[in-house]
Amino acid sequence: MALSSDKRSQLKRIPIPEDRHFKPQLVGYNPKTPNRLAEVLAHSLLYFVFVGLLLLIYGVLPWLFKLPGSPLASGGSFTTTGAVLYGILAAVLSFLVAAVAALILILVLRKYLGLVQNRYGPMHNGPAGAFQTIADAVKMVAKEDFVPGKADALVFTLAPLMVFVSAFLLLTIIPFAPGWVLANLNVGLLFIVAAGTIGAYGVLVGGWSINNKFGLLGGLRAAAQLVSYEIPLSISLLTVAVWVGSLNLMDIVEAQKLWWTAIPLLISAAVYLIASLAEIKMTPFDLPEAESELVAGFNTEYSGMRFGFFFVAEFAELFLLPAIAVVLFFGGYYQPLAGFWDFADVLRGLGAEGSTLNQFGGLLASAYGMLWFLLKTALLSYLVIWVRATLPRFRDDQLMELCWKVLIPLSLIGLAVAVILRLVFK
Amino acid sequence: MSTEAAINLEDLPTLRQQTICGEKVYQLEDPTAYRQLCERLLAAGYDFPQCLSGVDMEYGLRTVLHLRRLSDQAELTLWLDVPYDRPHVPSVSDLWGGVDWHEREAYDLVGIHYDGHEDLRRILLEDHWTIHPLQRRYDTGGYLIPDWQAKPWPDWDAIAKEKEEAARKAAEAAEKRAAAAKAKAAKAVKPKEGEGGAKKPPLSEVKKTSDQVAKPKAAQTADDLTKIKGIGAHYVALLKEQGITRFEQLANLSDDEAKRLEEKMNFKDRIAREQWREQARALQEGKS
């Protein structure tokens, strides 16, 4: 019922409140009063698991196998049974290492992106969101295993496995600490190139098999990009081989005890970092799965754990390619300037030769090296994520131009520099 | 600089010029002349197509084209009326690319066919749609209004004359009012100021005149017809349309009148069955 105007003027005027709008409250986690210690501990949780797994594989397992009276070892080395058993256990555990590395990186990426982008990141599952990726993994596993009707079912199934295996193979040759490597190949550098290429095939056939136009475009983009960028990447690897004189990764690390390879081979290190960004399909080189253009590119039709394999492989590579960079250019498991004074030597010198304390000191020294290795890798991974948060995407022709007109000539110059330096200094 | 004077308007049939609410309007009924005029306007520098709308005028369909000349910001409106049975208008999308989709929209929603348009398909509705929803013969739900009738084509000359007459009368009235107001102001005491300035701003001058027209008082007050058993609010409204608002009228209905009423309002002899007349008579007696 309408009021007459004089009646309306008699009504008491309700004052406008200062804050008229409703302010929503966050449930469960108040970022205004965070418990910093709990947050750091929560985020370190997965990291501790990761370090623990590495220690288990490389330190504790061999020690357990070689316990006095063990049937698996004799005279300081494994028997055949022991070697096979150790191999199987190590493979299973290093699979876990890859998975946990991916989990950590996903969480860290999201938290760190949140920091860069003025938001909180995951914060509801577990303390400060520490279990978010675990919840995501459970969700992915629980999803329906779905093959699109027009997809090539066999290739569709194989593609994520190829990508995943390629990433997983790279893990076997990474020396985390002196002697801590699953496969100490004397053709390690070639293995990196070979294993990395399998992943490119996986992406290509994955994009083709789903019978989706966006997938096809994404797959073709990926093929062009990954194959092209393998050239500067391989030339950078070759540069290191020329400078050090070995293809074995352990030898390469040992050669960097005093000076990092990155100091004389600065150009090659830079080329490697940029090319590895393209290899792991991170912004500004994320054309194969360019979300705003190709929906999801080569994995448009993938869901559930098949997508999970792509996803985990991508983040495992986000750990592995910086790890290889650390091995090749940034001194591997050595602390900086280890040639002058190395704390690991102090640890190794504990106790009398052969005593338990001495053995324990050796384990500690290896763990110390591993921590340096992981620290350097983490810093490089952060760098990648920072780039990802900042830059927009290149266009495909610009991507190719950058590769063929800039990176390949640069890497060749880097190679020439390495050759000259080797002739002069060695 | 080209101006309107440079545009040749002499040989265009059915062209009328008028100014509505400050807008210069060229009104046309001949499609060929519309096309010719558009070509001349483009040549005269009307380079920016602002808008093209289709309007259902109930006697025909109208295309309204709004043009702008960016050099001096002159605006122009074109009307072209076409009858329902031949809703064909020459397309001007080749002159101004910007009206391309507007013409498609006018075709889609109003049903005007733009001859010569390259790609005249439905644009907002689905391609298999059968009606043009902005035509007045359809209601908001898209249903055909059953007794919809097109209006006769207006006699524009008569309307123009009427308008002139009305404008002349309004001017005279305004003069008189001004004179009266002057006289009144001379007499009246100056009203108090500073009271409720924010609450009651003055009405605009133009609106005052229309507001002051007094409503004719109803001759007799209406009765509450819902007291009759069988008549609800819906029937009250229907009866009101037929001019029946009081018990007396209902009670005095003859058989013939009642039958006609039933036919008209689709009552199906409810008046006799529910004994509206008898009830009304009783209520009328009770009232008086």
Place this chain on the structure above:
Amino acid sequence: MSIPAALMTGPTVLEPVVGKTDEMIVNLGPQHPATHGVLQIVLGVDGERVTRAVPHIGFLHRNHEKIEESRSYAQVIPYLDRMDYVSGLQNELPYCLAVEDLAGLEVPERAKYIRTAMFEFNRIISHLVWVGTYMLDLGAITPFLYAFRDREMALDIIERTTGGRMLPNYFTFGGVRRDVHPKFWQDLLDFLDYFEKVVPEYETLTVDAPVFQARSVGVGLLSQELAVNHGISGPNLRASGVAHDLRKDQPYDAYPELDFSVITRDEGDVWARSKVRMDEIYQSIDLIRQCAELAPRSGPYLARGRVKIEAGEQRYRAAEISRGQLGVYIHSDGGTGPYRSKHRSPSFVNLQIIPDLFIGQKFSDVIAILGSIDIVLGEVDR
């Protein structure tokens, strides 16, 4: 009236052309992350190069114009909010201007300044959404979150006065619907003081960034003649070197009293469109400051009067909203509501140009061009 069979064609389905290389038909949309709503563009691509482009619109069509025929003049305003939901306040203005013209209503001085300040404030909000979503199109995620952080604060200020965030229903004929929040002007100035320091950050991330420049300079060139002939308006037109701005050319509300100049650039490419929008953010900041300085702090905010429009009256009024010229054509039959109201939405007109801009471009550039035109599909389909 029967419809000729030739006009009742089915949906346009492109047949791929088979030649030296096979043409592939790609459906960009209706569900696609970069189409900013439900827009479908059927693209013919030869590898990465676009050979044909046919846009399809209408997926969000509500036929506001039919609904408005059965509404009164005041009841139409909420529908206007829902056209361009990114800049709801701006949509209301041209309609109010048209009704004021027809009904002969005078807007009080204070209401004019409130409307102008709100109008410009909404331009900032709209351009913020553009910055964010456009950079998301180009693959950068961070500017999106920065832009939405600031947009959130701006929306709070609008909410305090109007009660709504995106659909405020605030302007009305004769002024504004209710008085502004007591702290409105102070809120605005505080926000602008903060925001002015943040805008350079956006510039660093967008128009000044090398990768962005590599993606945008020389891409999607729109010539002056083509732009004018196609009725392109707003930043898209001004980036092609045409100094057409209705705030200057057909001033309304408080714009005649404000001191500003029309921002233009001559390049006509994606970068120029982006730069014009960034500059317009600065211009809006300046205009709001001027409004805050000049606006009377007391006085009526609404001229009350009856809206009685004679039969046969008609008016086309347009205002320069953040996307271009938003026009309203009202035809009256003397009733309580518009007999016919047609909305000339800028996105609808600007979108027509895309086939011309797309052909011959790379697939990635198609996304860059589409984003640079800055369309809102709610407004295109109405």
